[in-house]
Amino acid sequence: MTGWAGTNWQFFDDEDTQTRIGVTFGLGLLDEEVAATGTLSLVLSALRTELSRPVELGPGRTGFPEVIVELGTDTATLLVRGASQTAAAAWRRLPNLFAGWIVTEQTSPIRPEHPVWPADLVRRTGRNAAALASVQVSAADARNRARALLPRLDPGAGKIRSTFFTTDESLIGVGFRVIESAPGPVPSSCWADGTEKLLNGPGLGGTGPDSPEKPAIGNGRGTLPAGEDSVLISTLVPRSAAGLAAAELLRTQLAACAANAGHDPEAIGIGMVGIGAQFCVFLLSETAPGTARRRVLLEFGRSMSMVPDSWVDDAVQETAEGISPRLARERRSLGLDDDQGADAAQVRQALIEATHCLHLSLDPIENPSAVTKSSTKGAERIFRPLAGGTPPMDRSTTLALAEDSVALRTRSGGHGGGTINETLIKRDKALAVLVDPAGTLAIIDDDQQVLSFHPLLFRRSRLLRQRLDTQLHGLPHLENNNDADPAGVSRRRRRATRRPLWLLAGATVVIGYLVVSSVLSNSDEPQVTERITIGQTAQLGNGTTITATGFEKQPKAPEDLESQVAVHVRFCAGGDTSSGDFRPETQRSVSPTDFGMFNEQSAAARLIDSDEQLRRDTLAQGQCAVGDLVFKGVGLAVPRLSYTNSLGDDVIWYSTGQVPSAP
Incomplete structure (x- = not known):
């Protein structure tokens, strides 16, 4: 009751x-x-x-x-x-x-x-x-x-x-009196940034059923890329009993389209959020119909309102017990009139209106706003990373600032100079700048694309900072409340900016050069720098071998921006480190903090606890330590794993096909 x-x-x-x-x-x-x-x-x-x-x-x-x-x-x-x-x-x-x-x-x-x-x-x-x-x-x-x-x-x-x-x-009435007839405050007609709410039915925001493959604008019918493969479509239905019935019928209709293409209809799920007078309905599937995706979704777009009368009648019957207390309460809280229940005509109208504001999760065939390198405005200023500053950022990585965009480009290995992968964010599409405790910047745009980097790990960082201040002026800067360690960035920058002794000026140049030459010539373990593919083994100068396998992406909720990636590490100790400047066990010791994970934009992920985590240990020659490392961060679709130690050994494991070509 x-x-x-x-x-x-x-x-x-x-x-x-x-x-x-x-x-x-x-x-x-x-x-x-x-x-x-x-x-x-x-x-x-x-x-x-x-x-x-x-x-x-x-x-x-x-x-x-x-x-x-x-x-x-x-x-x-x-x-x-x-x-x-x-x-x-x-x-x-x-x-x-x-x-x-x-x-x-x-x-x-x-x-x-x-x-x-x-x-x-x-x-x-x-x-x-x-x-x-x-x-x-x-x-x-x-x-x-x-x-x-x-x-x-x-x-x-x-x-x-x-x-x-x-x-x-x-x-009833405890703490707050009962109000008999006052209408209450008038709800705003706009959302936070001034975008007008749809107050009189979702169909008013649509562009009609004749443009299913054009880029979606506002509530109009069209397509846009999905942030997650599980999302198939979204549309609007009234925030009412009829709208809820229509939403379930849309799920059933999409399931039928999937079944016709040979896919499991039971895999089609539904989610909803309120947007004022409407529900935004999401249909999704963890087993999305692969290569048939476009065909299935376009077929659904053509047939979504052609639901059999018997289905509609059954859906209306399901609402016979009345609307839920929550729906009734939310409608009053939003200033909507009480819902009197659903009938077949209202459900049918809701289905028709839903066709006018359908968004398909497909790459648009034509997209006038698509961003390419040639579409940037003005000359680009190129910034290159400090050598060794962040292990995955080498000569194959550049940060490009144009008048209207920021882009980070990495070159992967391959014939003909390899492939350039670019993450580019246009200034007018940027949503906010996220800043973590270590000072890493993550620029996120309307499409949930994220470009992340740390300015101090690039050459000419002061000039870069000045350009960024101008470029990002006016964007909201928000605190990213992760566990990033500011000291970690400082250590990487110090390691990157450390100069060899022969660069010292004056009379000490020759002496310094001789000292350095003597140390290097008498060291049995020269610093190792390797760029290899995940699954391969790196060998340090003392014979220690390190094998990293995996890049196993762990399941995450569709709404999570961050993802988790696990790697399995086998660390087998060689002999003592013979350089007089370092302890003998330097290259026989291992710790989870010796490793880091980075995305394609060289933004660091953070290490999180796991059941089988690699333990901190100092090993005897021939002993091995085996364990997992689990990292969590943004944009880890193509991750990189790094290993460094105090001697200066520097190893990076790349995803398959991503090892940069030699400079």
Whole structure:
């Protein structure tokens, strides 16, 4: 049973034996500017912390409430759950918590809802915090912004729409009065960056059913590349019982198209997020139909609304029990009229409207905005990495800054000079700059393409920094809250900028040269520099062998920007290091921190704990250490593994076919 007290309190009952009481705000990630990313997350985290504190229930009795928060695309929900007395006591605190003092330096942001296809949402709703929900980033001033937002979020202030709900009718009106007829605050007609919301049906945003293979613009029909292979299509349906029925029928129709092409129809799944008056529906499959993908999706685009009447009737019957309490509550929180249920005509209309705003996950046949090297504006300024600064960045890597773009290019080995791989981000498509604690920059664009590098590991770093400041001026700079170690970059830069003694000036030049020559000529273990393919074995000067195999990509959630890659390492010790400047065990010792992983743009991934991790050890000659190394980072589709030690040995294992050609 579901009912209402006034316009702002909902009560319902279900099978949960615990009492629940909560509030849904008509505010979400789509309403948060990119420059304010993390603000709502901190607000909800602080409220959860305060509401979760134990409550006194009487002499010798203490209650511990459960507090759940959800940060979605266009709503945010706060829920207290527990025994009736415990839930009520915790809830009574809430009216006094909408104040900045609850946000402290110890407040950690919550993990928001992850949009399935962020690039698609950018097309539909503009640039906002939802586009960055898959990475743990926040604005530098997010805490101050959160403190300022809390008083506005207070339901008593009447600034933002909110709807309360409970499973215990005796708690209706506790903390916040029942409002009988007031309409509430008028919702904004735009998302965070000014993109207009679709208020009167998704069909108004479409361009018609005659352009299925053109690049998607806004909510119009078209294609765009998927960030994940699992995403097949997206479209819009009304945020109603009829829309939910239509979404399930679309899944069934796509499953039928896949079955006709010989693929498993049960593999087609569905996901949805709210975008105001509509649901954005994503159909996906972990076993996408390979080479038949274009044929299957185009066939679906032609037939998606031609659903048999019997299917529609069955779908309407499924809605006979009425809409869910959550859907009813969210509609009121967003200023939408109550939904009266679905009939066949409404479902059929929803299917027709969905055809007008269909986005197919396909590479567009024609794309006027496609970026190529020749399309950059103005002369390029080329920056090359410090030799040895970041192990994977050698002479085959360049960073190119043009007037309207930033590009990082790497050359892989092969006949005829190899292949140049380019990651290029146009300035007008850039979404934000993410900066981690080590100073690594990651520029992310509307298509979720990421270009990452550390300016200090390039030659002429001061000039590069100046050019970047100009190039990236006006873009939101956000803190990337990973575990990057600033000292690691400093060590790599010192190693890269270390000069041989013969470069010293004056009378010491000859002496220095003789000293260096003497040391090198008497060393039995010259520094080893190898660039090899994963699976091959490197041998150091003392006979130590290191074999790295794998580049095993571990499964990740479709919404995660970061991925995990594992490698298996076998380290077998040779003899002592005989150079007098180094300890004998230098090349017989191994540690996980001797290894690093980098993507094609030479951005470092971070090492994470694993069950079979390679252990730190000093080995006797002939002994071997075997273990795994698991790294997590952005853009690890074509990873590289590096090994260095204090002697200066430097080995890189490349993905197959990626070893750079000799300079």
